Amino acid sequence: MxxxxxxxxxxxxxxxxxxxxxxxxxxxxxxxxxxxxxxxxxxxxxxxxxxxxxxxxxxxxxxxxxxAVEREAPRAIHLVVGMPANERMDWLVEKAAELGAASIQPVLAQRSVLRLQGERAEKKQAHWQAIAIAACEQSGRNRVPQVHAVAALAAWLGALAPTPGESRLLLSLSAQARPVRVAAGDQGPVWLLSGPEGGLAPQEEALATGAGFQYATLGPRVLRSETAPLAALVALTLQE
CATH class of the missing domain: 2.40.240.20 (Hypothetical PUA domain-like; domain 1)
Structure with missing residues (x-):
């Protein structure tokens, strides 16, 4: 139907x-x-x-x-993604909505290939929101994840307010990183930050860790910018 x-x-x-x-x-x-x-x-x-x-x-x-049926993930996972270029961001938004992301925040980082501002950024946001809606229609979700307006990473980190019981994770290959499921704990909302092609610059990582983000890893392989946040989302929402 x-x-x-x-x-x-x-x-x-x-x-x-x-x-x-x-x-x-x-x-x-x-x-x-x-x-x-x-x-x-x-x-x-x-x-x-x-x-x-x-x-x-x-x-x-x-x-x-x-x-009164709901098909939501057991906890709220908010993706913060350095936007991959071309149709890869469309694909990321579609799959994130299917997999249960609570929201999607596109950010501009120093190494971002896709750079959006002004009217073009607004049109892309509306386009991505429509993709999220279509994914919810297809997947059975009754709550649509919000795709936020494109923001500069540094400004977004500076404005992020604390949420009780939250975890803040930065996907990384750092030797300090813990497995994403371990770093996220068992409950509470999760902010999951993933960089663009080429990853975050060192100063951006420093800003993120200064804002309370902890290094988390998905293993030793280097995943594409559109693959990594989805793999982490699966790890945190499809455990049963």
Whole structure:
């Protein structure tokens, strides 16, 4: 059954017009009045629904029963990633959403290949958020991870506020690094920082460790910038 993200208040028994992106999704699927679908708005659980009317540019549905089902990871893992270039960032966002990331923070580091500012950065953020939504529709998640605006790494580290019980991990091949599962502990939110192609510069690592990030490792192999954060995410969310 198709799953559609509908970012608006939902209540059983309501008849409502879907917002344009959701309406286009239903139209692309060539659904007809009477067809069933599932709606979720990111606030928890999902709703049964039925197409009531298909217009040329609008779609109305009848909202059915709510099911308080969640498919979230057992703990919140927030990815902070030095953006890989080209379509690799798209792929990273898609897979991170599927695997249960709580949020994704793209950062500009000294060695970043992809450098975004201004309107171009805003368009990329919206594009990545749409990718995350589509991944949640496909994977069954009912809560969409937020893709934050692109930020300079140093500024982001300086503004990061403490969260009770959190762990802050910096993926590294340093001899001081502990295995990522050990470094993360058993509970509490995790901030997981991974550098761009070429890794973080020494002064950036110093800023990160000064902000409370601890070295964590995934083993001796050198993973690509789009692979490392996903491998760590799997290690921390798919343990059962």
């Amino acid at each position: 198709p799953r559609i993200h509908c970012p608006m208040p939902l209540a059983s028994g309501d008849t409502l017009a879907l917002p344009p992106p959701a309406a286009r999704h239903v139209q692309v699927l060539r659904m007809q009045p009477g067809d069933s679908l599932t709606l979720f708005n990111g606030e928890g659980g999902e709703f049964e629904a039925q197409v009531e009317r298909m217009g040329r540019s609008d779609v109305s549905v009848i909202v059915g029963a709510h099911h």
